[in-house]
Amino acid sequence: MQQQNQQQGQQQQGQQSQQLSQKELAYIEDQLGAEELAIQKCRTYAQQTTDPEVREQCQNMADKHQQHYNTLLKHLRSS
Numbered sequence: 001m002q003q004q005n006q007q008q009g010q011q012q013q014g015q016q017s018q019q020l021s022q023k024e025l026a027y028i029e030d031q032l033g034a035e036e037l038a039i040q041k042c043r044t045y046a047q048q049t050t051d052p053e054v055r056e057q058c059q060n061m062a063d064k065h066q067q068h069y070n071t072l073l074k075h076l077r078s079s
Contacts, residue, residue, distance in 0.1 A: 020079040028076050035069040038062075
């Protein structure tokens, strides 16, 4: 019985530590906006450049920012 109570207490502490504060949520929301802007800029630059190597680099950067955006969104939705 005591062991069961300890396990429940540990589970509750783990759940509480996983919850994000309002300040952390605000930071994530701000960063989502920054990542979205970076995605748009990189895609625009990729469309405007005539150099294939630069275009590829811009597309790669847009993809990387999209991954960051998706990761942040996942954290935001799980909280």
